[in-house]
Amino acid sequence: MKYKSQKVAYWFFALSMLLIVLQITYGFIMGFAHMGYDGLHEIIPFNAARATHNNLLVVWLLSGFMGAAYYIIPEEAQHELVSVKLAYIQLITLALVGVTAVIGFHFNWWEGRKFLEIPRELDFLVVINVLTFLGIILTTLFKGKKQSTTAMVLTMGLVFAALLYLPGMIWFDNQAMDSFFRWWVVHLWVEGVWELIMGGILAFLLIKLTGVDREVIEKWLYVIVGLTFLSGILGTGHHYYYIGAPEYWLIIGGIFSALEPLAFLAMALFALHMYRKGGRNHPNKIALFWTLGSAIVSFVGAGLLGLAHTLPSVNMYTHGTLVTAMHGHLAFWGAYGMIVFAMISYALPNLTGRKLYNNAMGMYGFWLSLIGMIGMTTAFAAAGVAQVYLERKVGLDFMVVQQEIEVHFLILILCATIFATGITLFIIDFVKYGQPTDEALNVSDDFEAIEATA
Amino acid sequence: MLSKKQAKAFFLGGTILFSMIFLGLSFESVTISMPEKTNADQITDAVVRGKVIWESNNCMGCHTILGEGAYYAPELTRVYSRKGESYIKTVLMAEQPWAPRGRKMVAYNLSEEDANDVVAFFQWIDGMDLNGFPPEPDPSLK
Numbered sequence: 001m002k003y004k005s006q007k008v009a010y011w012f013f014a015l016s017m018l019l020i021v022l023q024i025t026y027g028f029i030m031g032f033a034h035m036g037y038d039g040l041h042e043i044i045p046f047n048a049a050r051a052t053h054n055n056l057l058v059v060w061l062l063s064g065f066m067g068a069a070y071y072i073i074p075e076e077a078q079h080e081l082v083s084v085k086l087a088y089i090q091l092i093t094l095a096l097v098g099v100t101a102v103i104g105f106h107f108n109w110w111e112g113r114k115f116l117e118i119p120r121e122l123d124f125l126v127v128i129n130v131l132t133f134l135g136i137i138l139t140t141l142f143k144g145k146k147q148s149t150t151a152m153v154l155t156m157g158l159v160f161a162a163l164l165y166l167p168g169m170i171w172f173d174n175q176a177m178d179s180f181f182r183w184w185v186v187h188l189w190v191e192g193v194w195e196l197i198m199g200g201i202l203a204f205l206l207i208k209l210t211g212v213d214r215e216v217i218e219k220w221l222y223v224i225v226g227l228t229f230l231s232g233i234l235g236t237g238h239h240y241y242y243i244g245a246p247e248y249w250l251i252i253g254g255i256f257s258a259l260e261p262l263a264f265l266a267m268a269l270f271a272l273h274m275y276r277k278g279g280r281n282h283p284n285k286i287a288l289f290w291t292l293g294s295a296i297v298s299f300v301g302a303g304l305l306g307l308a309h310t311l312p313s314v315n316m317y318t319h320g321t322l323v324t325a326m327h328g329h330l331a332f333w334g335a336y337g338m339i340v341f342a343m344i345s346y347a348l349p350n351l352t353g354r355k356l357y358n359n360a361m362g363m364y365g366f367w368l369s370l371i372g373m374i375g376m377t378t379a380f381a382a383a384g385v386a387q388v389y390l391e392r393k394v395g396l397d398f399m400v401v402q403q404e405i406e407v408h409f410l411i412l413i414l415c416a417t418i419f420a421t422g423i424t425l426f427i428i429d430f431v432k433y434g435q436p437t438d439e440a441l442n443v444s445d446d447f448e449a450i451e452a453t454a
Numbered sequence: 455m456l457s458k459k460q461a462k463a464f465f466l467g468g469t470i471l472f473s474m475i476f477l478g479l480s481f482e483s484v485t486i487s488m489p490e491k492t493n494a495d496q497i498t499d500a501v502v503r504g505k506v507i508w509e510s511n512n513c514m515g516c517h518t519i520l521g522e523g524a525y526y527a528p529e530l531t532r533v534y535s536r537k538g539e540s541y542i543k544t545v546l547m548a549e550q551p552w553a554p555r556g557r558k559m560v561a562y563n564l565s566e567e568d569a570n571d572v573v574a575f576f577q578w579i580d581g582m583d584l585n586g587f588p589p590e591p592d593p594s595l596k
């Protein structure tokens with residue numbers, strides 16, 4: 001750690017860890033409900049569990065991104081954060097808004113729009129919170145000594161993510177319009193500006209972990225985010241096939257969304273290539289695992305499993321089935337979950353001054369969560385394909401089909417247990433690191449420093 | 455070889471170009487095609503009230519509509535023609551959780567007027583032109 005104010009990042013990461021535990025708990029509640037055990041129905045009906053599961057996911061990811069930005073921006077801009085106090089206030093209000101929203105869901109206080117369930121009153125608080133965050137980041141960046149490409153791409157991603165939250169706040173009488181603009185948030189986030197955030201964090205980690213020249217890494221970063229927008233913006237059309245929008249989206253959405261995996265492929269190849277090219281050995285192996293893992297798994301989950309149902313002729317049958325849930329899990333985990341875990345794994349030793357990396361627990365955490373998530377994806381896939389065939393092809397009733405596929409949710413829960421074990425090990429490691437300290441200030445982990453002490 | 459400057463130009467140029475096309479097409483969709491395909495002129499006050507009930511209770515947290523939502527309870531896009539008005543009203547006005555096959559819905563215990571509004575909402579959705587969704591099952595498989 002080079003700047004005192006970077007310590008704020010730790011608390012955002014800690015909030016992330018707390019919320020992921022809750023998110024997973026609600027995942028189990030839904031898994032059991034799908035199996036026929038909905039004993040909690042009176043207190044936590046399925047829709048409350050789902051809103052909680054999805055919103056906690058978004059909040060812990062955002063908290064992770066914010067922590068990443070508070071860590072990366074001072075280092076890239078060579079300037080302390082302009083206000084640490086404000087950053088802590090922002091952290092606490094973020095947590096409060098999140099918790100209030102989740103409690104509200106259990107009392108039927110929400111907007112019934114998938115992923116955007118947070119009630120309108122709280123939306124305004126979210127906006128203020130995010131503006132505060134952006135204010136701190138932007139002033140630090142522009143007061144700093146330099147504005148590196150990595151920092152600019154990361155910041156641009158965060159700014160656009162905030163802007164794109166707004167179309168989700170407009171009220172429409174027409175359900176189809178509602179859904180049209182809901183995708184400006186949901187799709188343009190995960191297949192657009194969040195990829196900038198991911199790309200920015202990935203570039204930062206690769207610069208730190210492989211020692212490859214910054215100019216080379218940042219050039220490819222531009223190419224990747226260029227590919228992202230080239231395909232992803234018009235790719236929004238893959239959500240406009242069957243919601244009452246015109247037919248030209250079938251062609252435009254089909255072609256451009258089929259190109260979207262290229263950006264993820266580029267990201268995976270880029271990470272692997274830089275790793276090979278680097279040739280220097282950074283001691284923090286576990287951070288490297290999460291970094292490369294994220295680049296590869298996002299290609300499989302978002303790229304390949306997205307491609308699997310993105311053509312209009314396929315999507316006609318898979319639209320709104322468990323096939324979508326299959327893709328949603330591996331894509332979110334690979335692209336955004338794992339990059340947050342990579343950032344945490346990299347930052348913790350530097351923030352706390354304890355070099356606990358490369359212990360067995362960390363490695364088990366990585367592999368168990370990965371294997372568990374792949375298993376969960378497979379279980380959703382089996383359930384989804386069976387559902388599509390029986391319900392949409394054969395024409396059986398929805399509920400009859402659901403009873404047929406209950407067994408896949410048993411497999412889901414078994415695999416989710418493996419996943420949750422991996423996450424638990426990661427969190428135990430997190431706790432073991434202890435809190436950040438100023439003593440870690442002068443311990444550099446740049447290659448020059450590492451090689452000098454080696 | 456590609457220089458960093460060229461890479462940056464590719465990124466900025468591509469983003470601006472494709473954003474413009476996207477905004478143009480979206481404008482057409484929202485102002486011309488969609489009102490027509492979704493029969494926007496048939497959105498009565500009852501339909502709007504029905505939509506408010508749909509949204510404020512987060513029905514989408516269990517069901518899908520237009521193929522969007524959760525995968526726990528039946529797709530409702532064509533429920534009006536599939537089940538008919540009185541069945542839907544029975545479901546919505548039930549005092550105990552509706553669960554003919556074990557899986558429970560929330561017991562909303564709606565008033566007759568509210569139930570009528572939700573039915574009006576489903577009836578309006580039912581009339582939309584959705585480019586062929588939901589697909590017809592293959593008769594040779596049944």
Ligand code: HEM
Nearest residue numbers: 024027028030031324325328329332333337416524525526
């Ligand atoms: C580990 C335990 C987990 C279990 C048992 C679980 C289970 C589920 C279930 C049953 C659903 C609802 C599907 C439906 O509507 O019927 C769901 C939705 C979802 N979960 Fe999880 N989940 C878990 C963890 C995660 C994690 C770690 C992530 C993110 C990285 C995640 C992301 C999502 C997303 C994005 C959806 C919405 C999918 C869609 O709407 O298509 N879940 N989950």
Ligand code: HEM
Nearest residue numbers: 190238257260302306307309310319320324328331332335
């Ligand atoms: C990291 C990137 C991605 C994430 C986190 C992600 C996540 C998700 C989620 C959560 C949904 C359900 C959304 C909802 O119904 O509200 C979804 C839907 C979808 N995704 Fe992705 N996705 C990603 C990338 C991609 C890519 C690259 C493609 C195409 C190649 C793709 C194709 C689709 C399609 C076609 C649907 C609609 C499914 C349906 O009709 O029900 N996704 N995605």
Ligand SMILES: [Fe+2]
Nearest residue numbers: 187191236238
């Ligand atoms: Fe998408």
